[in-house]
Amino acid sequence: MGAGAISGAGGDRAFSGATRLAALLVLVLMGGIIAVMAWGGRDAFATFGPHFLISNIWNPVTEKFGALAPIYGTLVTAILAMVFAVPFAFGIAVFLTEMAPKWLAQPLGIAIELLAAVPSIIFGMWGFFVIVPVMAQDIQPWLIHHLGHAPLIGAFFSGAPFGTGLFTGGLILAVMVTPFITAVMRDVFTAMPPVLKESAYGLGCTRWEVLSRIVLPYSRTAVVGGIMLGLGRALGETMAITFVIGNSTRITSPSLFAPGNTIASLVALEFPEASAGSLKLSALLALGLILMVISLITLSISRMLLRSRKTSR
Amino acid sequence: MSATTLDAVPQGIRLSVSKQQRRRHRTDRLVAALCIFATLVVLAALGSILWTLVARGLSGLTIDALSHVAAPPGQGGGLLNAIVGSLIQTALGMVIGTPIGLLAGIFLAEYGRNSPFANAVRFVSDMLLSAPSILVGLFVYLILVETLGHFSGFAGSVALAVLVIPIVVRTTEDMLRLVPVQMREAASALGARQWRVTLLICRAAKAGLATGVLLAMARTAGETAPLLFTSLGNLVWSVSLDQPMASLPLTIYQYAGSAYDDWIQLAWTASLLITVGVLAINIIARVMLRSKR
Numbered sequence: 001m002g003a004g005a006i007s008g009a010g011g012d013r014a015f016s017g018a019t020r021l022a023a024l025l026v027l028v029l030m031g032g033i034i035a036v037m038a039w040g041g042r043d044a045f046a047t048f049g050p051h052f053l054i055s056n057i058w059n060p061v062t063e064k065f066g067a068l069a070p071i072y073g074t075l076v077t078a079i080l081a082m083v084f085a086v087p088f089a090f091g092i093a094v095f096l097t098e099m100a101p102k103w104l105a106q107p108l109g110i111a112i113e114l115l116a117a118v119p120s121i122i123f124g125m126w127g128f129f130v131i132v133p134v135m136a137q138d139i140q141p142w143l144i145h146h147l148g149h150a151p152l153i154g155a156f157f158s159g160a161p162f163g164t165g166l167f168t169g170g171l172i173l174a175v176m177v178t179p180f181i182t183a184v185m186r187d188v189f190t191a192m193p194p195v196l197k198e199s200a201y202g203l204g205c206t207r208w209e210v211l212s213r214i215v216l217p218y219s220r221t222a223v224v225g226g227i228m229l230g231l232g233r234a235l236g237e238t239m240a241i242t243f244v245i246g247n248s249t250r251i252t253s254p255s256l257f258a259p260g261n262t263i264a265s266l267v268a269l270e271f272p273e274a275s276a277g278s279l280k281l282s283a284l285l286a287l288g289l290i291l292m293v294i295s296l297i298t299l300s301i302s303r304m305l306l307r308s309r310k311t312s313r
Numbered sequence: 314m315s316a317t318t319l320d321a322v323p324q325g326i327r328l329s330v331s332k333q334q335r336r337r338h339r340t341d342r343l344v345a346a347l348c349i350f351a352t353l354v355v356l357a358a359l360g361s362i363l364w365t366l367v368a369r370g371l372s373g374l375t376i377d378a379l380s381h382v383a384a385p386p387g388q389g390g391g392l393l394n395a396i397v398g399s400l401i402q403t404a405l406g407m408v409i410g411t412p413i414g415l416l417a418g419i420f421l422a423e424y425g426r427n428s429p430f431a432n433a434v435r436f437v438s439d440m441l442l443s444a445p446s447i448l449v450g451l452f453v454y455l456i457l458v459e460t461l462g463h464f465s466g467f468a469g470s471v472a473l474a475v476l477v478i479p480i481v482v483r484t485t486e487d488m489l490r491l492v493p494v495q496m497r498e499a500a501s502a503l504g505a506r507q508w509r510v511t512l513l514i515c516r517a518a519k520a521g522l523a524t525g526v527l528l529a530m531a532r533t534a535g536e537t538a539p540l541l542f543t544s545l546g547n548l549v550w551s552v553s554l555d556q557p558m559a560s561l562p563l564t565i566y567q568y569a570g571s572a573y574d575d576w577i578q579l580a581w582t583a584s585l586l587i588t589v590g591v592l593a594i595n596i597i598a599r600v601m602l603r604s605k606r
Contacts (some may be wrong), residue, residue: 009461016420019420019423020425023416024434025417033444092355099345099348108352110599113595114596121562207341259559300367
């Protein structure tokens with residue numbers, strides 16, 4: 001008995017040790033990613049200091065690098081993506097949970113989820129060959145004609161209709177992240193206690209009144225969490241953006257139709273021309289660190305909002 | 314009953330009530346129409362993507378495209394090395410990442426549970442799940458490519474493995490938690506050691522665990538950004554893990570941006586292949602999960 005018990009205990013220790021080690025590795029990986037980029041970007045931070053964040057220069061010839069344009073592009077495209085995606089995600093979630101009969105809601109739900117599974121480079125191809133021509137020929141000229149001279153917002157819709165640029169980038173991102181936001185909204189709408197909705201319907205509320213006054217207030221935290229999750233995804237998306245962003249390393253105009261860059265697309269496009277040990281590579285790694293920090297903040301907020309819902313139930 | 318109450322109130326008020334009623338229902342119908350519109354638009358986007366892939370990719374899907382190695386433009390190159398490279402790197406990425414993800418998931422569900430360490434791992438794993446994949450590429454570039462001095466298929470596989478881990482961790486934990494606690498209690502009561510109990514629970518959750526692995530495979534097979542700086546892509550035939558290695562996503566990226574019609578055609582064909590593959594794996598995973606439930 002003694003020998004069996006010892007080997008059993010040994011098996012227990014070995015197995016739980018292995019699982020613990022694997023769990024630890026997850027932490028090490030994340031720590032490693034951050035540490036390695038901070039280390040790689042130290043030259044850029046040391047050379048340019050805090051000025052790195054606000055400088056609108058990206059000149060590999062004179063070795064002057066600033067992060068303003070890619071940070072601006074990252075934020076603008078991600079925010080545009082949210083502006084487009086959130087109403088659509090809400091509409092789909094409402095349709096799937098409140099309106100569609102089950103035989104329709106199920107296949108449609110799967111179709112929307114499959115959209116999330118399409119590789120991002122396919123969105124890039126589709127955006128570049130299908131959406132960009134439509135943008136250049138129809139949508140952007142129309143917007144420029146009708147909004148280009150409007151007071152206050154006119155500057156955002158002025159300039160030449162290239163088809164590529166921040167606006168198109170935001171649009172493609174919106175198509176990509178809509179399924180993620182939809183999935184979260186659908187889950188929280190489904191998880192609502194039916195008695196709350198039924199009470200409201202019983203009082204004679206219309207569907208929209210139930211949605212806006214019962215469902216949304218009840219699920220507000222989680223809905224915002226889902227939006228932040230989509231935002232986190234949009235901030236770091238690379239391949240889809242790289243095809244349609246226009247690749248400009250400077251902010252040249254406030255127009256949303258102007259070519260731009262995001263941190264991720266700039267890294268993808270400029271990295272092949274950055275030799276090991278160069279200041280340019282260091283600047284790209286510093287940008288990577290900035291993107292990581294922005295993403296982690298966004299995703300942390302998202303997770304805390306989504307988690308607080310889980311524990312409160 | 315409401316009719317009699319309405320009859321009792323003066324004419325003017327009754328009118329305003331019904332007007333308000335009509336406005337409320339009009340708003341309701343408008344919102345419903347907008348919801349249907351939103352669903353249709355996003356479905357149309359999915360349809361447009363799939364249609365574009367079929368329309369532009371199918372005509373290039375020939376035996377030659379599948380059996381020839383990449384070649385300079387105009388010389389009848391194909392996708393063979395990209396397909397093989399994708400298979401090798403995805404497979405190796407899965408082989409490296411899956412055991413780590415499974416073990417970490419088991420730890421969260423069976424050992425760590427709600428300890429501070431387990432909560433930290435769960436949090437960080439969720440961050441890793443949605444973190445920009447291009448940064449994983451940068452990370453692996455610095456630790457494996459810059460230190461060894463050359464790009465390699467192995468580095469690409471490691472980058473993919475880093476993406477596999479958080480997906481498998483999440484699904485493993487979720488699936489193990491679905492197994493009834495009575496099963497653990499029964500096994501323990503029979504005197505089984507905890508690691509045997511855990512293996513039993515894993516066997517009970519087999520289908521769910523396999524789903525997670527399949528979803529991870531579908532996600533990584535289509536990833537481009539992590540491979541850009543790790544396996545780099547390769548225009549000549551090479552299956553050596555020590556050399557730069559081609560893959561379908563990288564080939565799409567290189568060919569789509571070129572000025573040659575036959576390369577762009579190959580990019581569409583590669584896009585069709587990778588999308589059909591990824592969506593097929595996704596659907597299989599879903600069917601497996603559903604049939605089990």
